[in-house]
Amino acid sequence: MDFIFKPFPWYVSGVLIGAVMLLLIYMGRNFGMSSNLRTMCAVLGSGKFAGFFRFDWKAQRWNLAVVLGAMIGGFITVHFLSDGSGVDLNPDTVAQLARMNIDAPQGRLLPDALFGMEQALTPKGLLILLGGGFLVGFGARYAGGCTSGHAISGISNLQLPSVIAVIGFFIGGLLMSHLILPLIF
């Protein structure tokens, strides 16, 4: 039972993530996480401001249940199913991050330099988190999906638009990671 406390290898993770998508399709639904952001906007009353949010959000309650479950799953894993061995990063990556003063994982999933409460509540930290989130939310809706809807669901259903979206994900991601992030840190 030791494996349950270790991080899953990529080939196990990949099969299980694919299985989640297939399970949702088998239950007559689809695998798409960013749709929930639109649903939440609708629940919060955005329909007063834009037609985009005037839809039958109650029909999307199943997906909100998936998100709620995912949050519980995250809680269970971090608190009960981890041995603290943490993210085994490439040493080159760790050295590169150190040059930007971003702390090494040492058993944690997220760097304090971005997500520690002290940093997160500075004007710069706040801007990074809110701005990063904003781009993800805006971009996902503009592109009509995120990693789950395009990269996994779309490509495995051989959709060309999803390939284009994923190429976009990588152009943006490479720009940020190689050019913009070193300017921020």
Place this chain on the structure above:
Amino acid sequence: MKYFKFLLTGIFFGIVLTKSEAVSWYRIYEMFHFQSFHMYGIITVAIITGLIGIQFFKRRKVRDTDGNIIEIQDKDKGITRYLAGGMLFGLGWALAGACPGPMFILFGAGFWSMGMVITGALAGTFVYGLLKDKLPH
């Protein structure tokens, strides 16, 4: 209780994504620097698994649990929205290190600063809703 099976699916998804470390900011950074096969392996295997499953569903005309033959809608054709939207998404993904699933998973796990990322993502979705008709798609 008709939502219970979706809640369970979500719990499973949250466990898998956390155990796979796909929720980790570090793994996303490492991926965009091509310094590990980990994320590429996960995404590739997930796609192959999905591809095989979807082909099976389609060829066998499998019915879903509601009794309907499984059909998956094609994405609308186009380039602009996918490329432009995708790039904006990628910029945010590499900065915050979390896509829409992981930001909720991490918040649930007790990383409260993810609440800021979720707030930003809701704001981004809202602004897209306002601008939708003015943007090229």
